[in-house]
Amino acid sequence: MAKGLHYELFGEGPITIFLHGFLESSTMWEPLNLTELPGTKLLIDLPGHGKSPLSDPSEIPSMKFMADEVGRVLANLKIDSYRVLGHSMGGYVALELFANTPKGISKPNHVTLLNSNCWSDSEAKRADRLRVAEIAFSGKELFINEAIPNLFARPEEFQKEIAALKQEAKAMSSEAIAYAALAMRTRTDYTELVLKNPACFKIIHGALDRLVSVEELHQRLMLAAGQAAPEIIILPNAGHMAHWEATEEVVRGGNPAAE
Numbered sequence: 001m002a003k004g005l006h007y008e009l010f011g012e013g014p015i016t017i018f019l020h021g022f023l024e025s026s027t028m029w030e031p032l033n034l035t036e037l038p039g040t041k042l043l044i045d046l047p048g049h050g051k052s053p054l055s056d057p058s059e060i061p062s063m064k065f066m067a068d069e070v071g072r073v074l075a076n077l078k079i080d081s082y083r084v085l086g087h088s089m090g091g092y093v094a095l096e097l098f099a100n101t102p103k104g105i106s107k108p109n110h111v112t113l114l115n116s117n118c119w120s121d122s123e124a125k126r127a128d129r130l131r132v133a134e135i136a137f138s139g140k141e142l143f144i145n146e147a148i149p150n151l152f153a154r155p156e157e158f159q160k161e162i163a164a165l166k167q168e169a170k171a172m173s174s175e176a177i178a179y180a181a182l183a184m185r186t187r188t189d190y191t192e193l194v195l196k197n198p199a200c201f202k203i204i205h206g207a208l209d210r211l212v213s214v215e216e217l218h219q220r221l222m223l224a225a226g227q228a229a230p231e232i233i234i235l236p237n238a239g240h241m242a243h244w245e246a247t248e249e250v251v252r253g254g255n256p257a258a259e
Contacts, residue, residue: 003053003055004069004072004073004076005044005045005046005047005052005069005070005072005073006026006044006045006050006051006052007026007042007043007044007045007073008026008041008042008043009040009041009042009043009077010034010035010040010041011034011035011037011038011039011040011041012039012040013038013039013040014039014040014081014082014083015039015040015041015042015079015081015082015083016039016040016041016042016082016083016084016085016254017042017044017070017074017082017083017084017085017094017108018034018041018042018043018044018084018085018086018090019044019046019070019084019085019086019087019089019090019091019093019094020045020046020049020050020087020089020090021087021088021089021090021091021115021116022088022089022180022181022184023049023144023147023148023165023168023169023172023177023180024049024050024087024088024165024168024169025045025049025050025051025168026043026044026045026050027050027168028087028165028243029043029243031243031244031247032243032247032250032251032254033251037251042073042077042079042082044070044073046066046069046070046089046090046093046180047065047066047069047176047179048172048173048175048176048177048179048180049172049176049180050168052069054173054175054176054179056179061178061179061180061181061182061183061185061186062183062186062187063092063093063095063096063183063184063187063188064096064100065183066093066096066183067093067096067097067100067102068102070093070097070102071097071101071102071103071104071105072102074105075102075104075105079105080105080106081106081109082106082108082109083108083109083110083111083112084097084098084108084110084111084112085112085114085254086111086112086113086114086116087114087115087116087243088114088115088116088211088240089116089180089184090114090116091111091113091114091115091116091117091118092116092184092187094108094111094113094116095111095113095118095188095190095193095194096187096188097111098111098190098193098197098200099188099190099193108200109200110200110201110202111200111201111202112201112202112203112204112253112254113201113202113203113204113205114204114205114242114243114250114254115204115205115206115209115211115212115240115241115242116203116212117212117216117217117220118189118190118191118193118194118201118220118221119189119190119191119220120187120188120189121184121185121187125185126185129181129182129184129185130181130182130185132177132178132181133177133178133181133182133185134178136174136175136177136178136181137174137178140170140174140177141170144166144169144170145166148162148165148166148169149162150210151210151211151239151240151241152239152240152241152244152245153206153208153209153210153237153238153239153245154239154245158241158244158245161241161244191220191221194221194230195221195223195227195230198227198228198229198230198231199228199230200230201230201231202230202231202232202233202253202254203217203221203230203231203232203233204233204235204242204249204250204253204254205217205232205233205234205235205242206234206235206237206238206239206240206241206242206245206246207234207235207236207237207238208236208237208238208239209238209239209240209242210239210240211240214234217232218232233249233253235249235250
């Protein structure tokens with residue numbers, strides 16, 4: 001049997017699963033000081049990221065494979081009631097867990113999308129994902145050096161953090177980077193799912209996020225008259241890395257005990 005995903009489990013009480021984004025790992029949650037917060041925390045490195053292997057036997061990149069691997073961890077730990085906080089790509093995996101829950105585990109009670117979204121890529125974005133998959137083999141370091149600072153609204157204030165993120169991303173294999181880019185490229189649109197289950201979802205988003213604008217977020221989640229809406233929290237001074245740029249707000253918004 002292939003080696004499962006790397007994870008950390010600590011704390012007591014209701015369980016929240018933390019899923020990181022593209023080119024990241026469970027180390028991304030360090031600024032939130034999770035050991036000081038109530039509840040049980042399960043931090044998972046997604047396939048090909050951090051300390052987790054990439055071992056998809058189908059060789060067809062998919063968010064479903066990532067969600068199924070997370071499901072294996074939950075099944076092994078016998079977790080049957082949990083919430084998920086997913087950053088960027090981690091949010092896509094969380095949506096897949098909710099929509100197509102792997103056999104042997106329960107559906108998440110609640111999903112928080114942190115600097116993420118619930119729709120599929122535009123044609124332009126799909127083309128960009130393909131470019132990223134190709135450049136992962138021909139110019140990985142150049143891509144990482146350019147991409148990571150752009151995730152921050154104020155990169156000049158986070159030079160130390162950016163350097164650490166670059167170092168971690170460069171340790172990933174080209175195959176893992178390409179796999180994740182192609183899996184995101186073909187992910188399912190779950191906008192309708194979110195709108196039909198508003199109480200099950202929360203969105204925390206940086207107003208200065210260059211990857212997904214607040215305007216697009218509101219446009220995509222436009223409601224019919226009288227329709228309940230998922231909670232949307234906009235952080236005015238944060239970009240795509242809100243957990244660094246607006247740490248206290250993310251802790252308040254993403255912590256069930258604070259609700």
